[in-house]
Amino acid sequence: MASDQRVKVQPAEIIEQRTYQVPGAYMSHSRLIYTPSNTFSRASHVFPLQTSHPDAADVHKPIPFPPLTDPTHAGKLLITEHHFLVPKDHHNPSSGTLRLFARSARRVASFANPLPDDNTKPLPWMLWLNGGPGQSCPPPQHYPFTDPLLDRGYQVLILDQRGTGLSTPVTASTLGQRGDVDVQARHLKLYRADSIVRDCEAIRLALAAQLPAGSMQGLEKWSIFGQSFGGFISVTYLSFYPEGLRESFIFGGLMPLVEGPDEVYRRLYRVLRRRNEVYYAKYPEDVERVKSVVKFLGRWGDGRVKLPSGGSLTGRLFLALGIGFGMHRRIDSVHDLVLKAALDIEMFGHLTRGTLSMLEASLGWDDCLIYSILHEPIYTNGTAPRWSAHRVKEAEYPEFSLKRLDSDDPLYFTGEMVYPWMFDDCFELAKVKPVAEKLAADNDWPPLYDLEQLGKNEVPVYAAAYVEDMYVDIDFSRETAAAIKGCKMFSTNVYYHNAIREKCKEVVDQLFALRDDVID
Structure with missing residues (x-):
């Protein structure tokens, strides 16, 4: 029942907060060292922290912003690293805890005559809800939307959702430590949008408790800014904890209000088919190149060509490169990989280490277990996913079959x-x-949305939906927008799914125009 999802959330325990300065320009270099790791198709680079702040402090008490000795240099950001403890299962707080990590950003005051509290006075929070599921976050200064949000008077919180980044990450090794398969399955069921929303509420309550006395004035609520799966989380938030929200901005992430994923994939395969047609129309020579690579991979038995990690580069895995077809500039990136692989085979009779490394980085499934295991359950409400994408493809979309290898038709990614x-x-x-x-066969999934609550929603919602979105069907987006009372939607056929990164200013301006402009 939807009412069971409204469990009372307790404030998170703040175990550490540390603050430091970085340059504020997007993708600028900071004095800390970050090293790009794998790129996964639905998220940008992840930048794991290589050094830590040297200052010592009592980790069990909130730490205020430190005094600044150089507060007048324009363009700097104050970055605070936050560490929280929350219940593993908010329905059962005694079940254990998870450690969550977030970074916040605000401007360093650069007034001609700065006041002592310019860098500490309360500002409204904007919470970034990342895409995924299962994607971690780079620091705030590496996002293109940080400056536009700070310019509008917010402070920004970038949360590694549970199981990602530095928030008790889920990997094959950490999952194995939990226990047997049954224990692992029960544990993973706590990593969907409903649990993430409760984590967010716990953090919001903890940060609100740090506000100076008499400074509330609505600042105890926060705004949310959700991309892709982050938009799904936003709809769950609106369904079960709207009292914590000031406003919601959603980019390519209006959750399909469905009971299971079959119809989701049925529609997405149609968009994927069109994107394959666009690819081969742009690069017709790749029809034969793709087939040559797939034939090579199966020459001695599919699975004999190994990736640097030890996995098997099969023909079907090679064709999974199409995951990027719905992003700005990714069709060209796939062509580059196809060309490199085909030329390797033509010149050397094998795939070189560099090519294999590039292919593995572009696929990235091994580095995101939550994405791989819980991708279909993000759509399930009391139904078993039963490998929905596979079933729908086999039954309804023969054009995606490897049986086309020996025909005149192109192989579809x-x-x-x-x-x-x-x-x-x-x-x-x-x-x-x-x-x-085990999870694919499980039908015990609680609801992720409440139609009744969405129908009486009072939180302002502004959403961007993309006509050619390969990941969130435009018709589902329109249906969901219509189901959320007061939702204002900007729809366009000129942006793709990652517009928040590739066309940030344009799409952010459009949503704030929905909020601020007068309709004439």
């Missing part, structure tokens, strides 16, 4: 769909195959 064979081909995923199979 697959998209963001997760298939059961990935838990054979991918090295890390193979370690969690039993729990993935």
Whole structure:
């Protein structure tokens, strides 16, 4: 029942907060060292922290912003690293805890005559809800939307959602420490949008408790800024904890209000088919190149070509490069990989280490277990996913079959769909195959939205939806927008799914125009 999802949330325990300065320009260099790691198709680079702040402090008490000795240099940001403890299961707080990590950003005051509290006075919070599921976040200064939000008077909180980044990450090794397959399955069911929303509420309550006496004035609520799966989380938030929200901005993430994923994939395969047609129209020579690579991979038996991690580069895994087809500039990136692989085979008779590394980085399934295992359950409400994407493809979309290899038709790339064979081909995923199979057959999934609450929503909602979105069907987006009382939607056919990164100013300006402009 939807009412069971409204469990009372307790404030998170703040175990550490540390603040430091960085330059404020997007993708600028900071004095801390960050190293880009794998790129996964639905998220940008992840930048794991390589150094830590040297100052010592009592980690059990909130730490205020430190005094600044150089507060008048324009363009700097104050970055605070926050560490929280929350219940693993908010329905059962005694079940144990998870450690969550977030970074916040605000401007360093640069007034001609700064006041002592310019860098500490309360500002309204904007919470970034990342895409995924299962994607971690780079620091705030590496996002293109940070400056536009700070310019509008917010302070920004970038949260690594539970199981990602520095928030008790879920990997094959950490999952194995939890216990047997049954225990692992119960644990993973706590990593969907409903649990993430409760984490957010716990953090909001903890930060609100730090506000100076008499300074509330609505600042105890916060705004949310959700991209893709982050938009799904936003709809869940609006359904079960709207009292914590000032406003909601959603980018390519109006959750389909469905009971299961079958119809979701049925529609997304149609968009994926069009994107394949666009690819081969732009690069017709790749029809034969793609086939040559797939034939090479199966020459001595599919799975004999190994990736640097130890996984198998099969023909079907190679075709999963199409996951990027719905992003700005990614069709060209896939062509570059196809060209490099085909030329390697033509010149040397094998794939070089550099090519294999590039292919592995572009696929990235092994580095995101939550994405791979819980991708279909993000759509389930009391139904078993049963490898929905695989079933729908096999039954209704023969054009995505490898049987076309010896025909005149092109081989179509697959998209963001997760298939059961990935838990054979991918090295890390193979370690969690039993729990993935168990969750695929599970029908005990609580609801992720409440239609009644959405229908009487009072939180201002502004959403961007993209006509050619390959990941969130435009018709589902329109249906969801219509179901949320007061939702204002900007729809366009000139942006793709990652517009918040590639066309940030344009799409952010459009949503704030929905909020601020007068309709004439």
